[in-house]
Amino acid sequence: MRKIFTPLTVLVALMFVYAPVMIANAPYESTMGLVQKIFYFHVPAWWAMFTGVLICGIGSAMHLFRRAPAADRLAAAAGELTVLFGAIGLVTGPLWGRKAWGVWWQWDARLTMALLLELIFVGYLLVRKYGGPGSDKLGAAMAVFGMANVPFVYVSVNIWRTVHPKTSVVPTLGPGMFGAFWYSVLSFMLLFTLLLTIRFHLEQQRAELDRLYLAEEE
Amino acid sequence: MFLKVALLVLRKDFAIEVRSREILFTTLFFALSCVLVFSFAFVKEGEPLEDAASGILWIAIAFAGTLALGRTFERERYGETLRALLLAPAPRPAIYVGKLIGIVLLLVVAEALLVPLVALLFQATLFARPLLLSGLLLAGTIGFCAVGTLFAAMLVRARTRDVMLPILLYPITVPVIIAGVRGTSALLQATPDEAAATMWIALLVCFDVVFVTLALWTFEPLMTE
Numbered sequence: 001m002r003k004i005f006t007p008l009t010v011l012v013a014l015m016f017v018y019a020p021v022m023i024a025n026a027p028y029e030s031t032m033g034l035v036q037k038i039f040y041f042h043v044p045a046w047w048a049m050f051t052g053v054l055i056c057g058i059g060s061a062m063h064l065f066r067r068a069p070a071a072d073r074l075a076a077a078a079g080e081l082t083v084l085f086g087a088i089g090l091v092t093g094p095l096w097g098r099k100a101w102g103v104w105w106q107w108d109a110r111l112t113m114a115l116l117l118e119l120i121f122v123g124y125l126l127v128r129k130y131g132g133p134g135s136d137k138l139g140a141a142m143a144v145f146g147m148a149n150v151p152f153v154y155v156s157v158n159i160w161r162t163v164h165p166k167t168s169v170v171p172t173l174g175p176g177m178f179g180a181f182w183y184s185v186l187s188f189m190l191l192f193t194l195l196l197t198i199r200f201h202l203e204q205q206r207a208e209l210d211r212l213y214l215a216e217e218e
Numbered sequence: 219m220f221l222k223v224a225l226l227v228l229r230k231d232f233a234i235e236v237r238s239r240e241i242l243f244t245t246l247f248f249a250l251s252c253v254l255v256f257s258f259a260f261v262k263e264g265e266p267l268e269d270a271a272s273g274i275l276w277i278a279i280a281f282a283g284t285l286a287l288g289r290t291f292e293r294e295r296y297g298e299t300l301r302a303l304l305l306a307p308a309p310r311p312a313i314y315v316g317k318l319i320g321i322v323l324l325l326v327v328a329e330a331l332l333v334p335l336v337a338l339l340f341q342a343t344l345f346a347r348p349l350l351l352s353g354l355l356l357a358g359t360i361g362f363c364a365v366g367t368l369f370a371a372m373l374v375r376a377r378t379r380d381v382m383l384p385i386l387l388y389p390i391t392v393p394v395i396i397a398g399v400r401g402t403s404a405l406l407q408a409t410p411d412e413a414a415a416t417m418w419i420a421l422l423v424c425f426d427v428v429f430v431t432l433a434l435w436t437f438e439p440l441m442t443e
Binding site for chain 2: 112126127133138149
């Protein structure tokens with residue numbers, strides 16, 4: 001796994017360096033103009049966050065039902081990235097909202113639920129860190145329950161009236177925007193993969209170190 | 219067998235509670251003080267803020283519920299009886315169900331006190347549609363307690379349980395609070411919006427089904443040391 005770190009890091013760095021060029025060259029959206037450009041990193045950040053939620057939830061479920069410590073370490077890594085990318089989404093969203101809606105924050109269904117998901121995973125990290133012995137299982141339960149909350153996120157969007165642009169906005173993108181958008185998504189997903197593998201590797205090393213200490217004491 | 223064990227656990231908790239009445243009285247008094255504090259904040263010159271009643275009712279339920287959840291498992295921990303309970307040759311999910319029913323009943327008693335109190339202090343027409351309001355309260359309480367009972371049980375062994383319970387519980391149960399508050403507000407309008415209230419009850423029932431099932435699944439692996 002260590003072999004892919006360097007090439008992946010270089011690739012992600014290059015993609016992020018070129019991304020502003022792609023975004024600058026993409027055509028302006030007719031109604032929103034310049035502010036729409038935030039879309040190229042706001043949406044990919046949410047996608048990365050939801051990938052994190054999914055990986056964290058599945059890894060935690062595996063740890064809970066099958067007692068797989070490696071799955072738990074993967075879940076811990078994904079949980080941290082969920083909070084990180086969620087924070088990016090929560091910071092960029094209001095920046096756009098200020099221009100498009102005229103207010104920083106709107107108690108809109110999707111915003112509310114995104115904030116909740118962020119809170120749930122901050123809770124996950126807190127319980128892992130301060131839960132004391134057995135906190136890995138407490139965290140795992142929190143992540144599984146957090147993942148089960150995601151369908152309620154989507155249902156709520158359909159029930160409540162919302163001012164947030166619909167998810168169906170992606171297929172309707174103009175030809176020039178399409179390329180830049182998917183380029184951004186790919187960059188974010190690669191960054192997510194890179195961070196996830198590094199973090200997972202670190203957790204594995206820590207577990208190995210603990211095992212060695214215990215073996216030494218015996 | 220399953221139901222019998224659940225009822226036995228419930229009877230055990232009930233018998234202890236009848237002797238001391240500790241959790242019942244403390245929870246009721248706490249709920250009462252909560253509503254009083256809110257009424258000082260939200261009643262201006264004798265006029266309550268519009269729509270405040272439903273929110274205060276549900277916040278009081280959530281706060282009192284958190285307190286009761288913590289106390290029930292604290293008692294098990296203090297008497298070191300949780301291990302004995304888990305060692306009993308009985309299906310573990312049945313223990314969870316027994317605890318859940320007990321806490322739901324306790325909160326229903328608390329609600330029976332809270333609803334008239336809020337109606338009185340905030341001049342709210344809470345009794346206009348008693349059946350729909352009871353449906354909302356019951357479905358909401360079950361959803362809140364389904365998550366709460368599991369989390370309180372698994373936090374028994376954690377050192378930081380007092381602060382961890384609300385931290386974990388509130389974000390997960392916010393859908394319950396939203397549905398409860400919006401549903402109750404719909405009933406408090408000048409002409410009660412029955413369709414909206416029914417829709418929120420349906421959402422709460424979905425939440426209950428999903429989270430009770432999930433809790434039954436995860437209770438066994440979570441309580442295994």
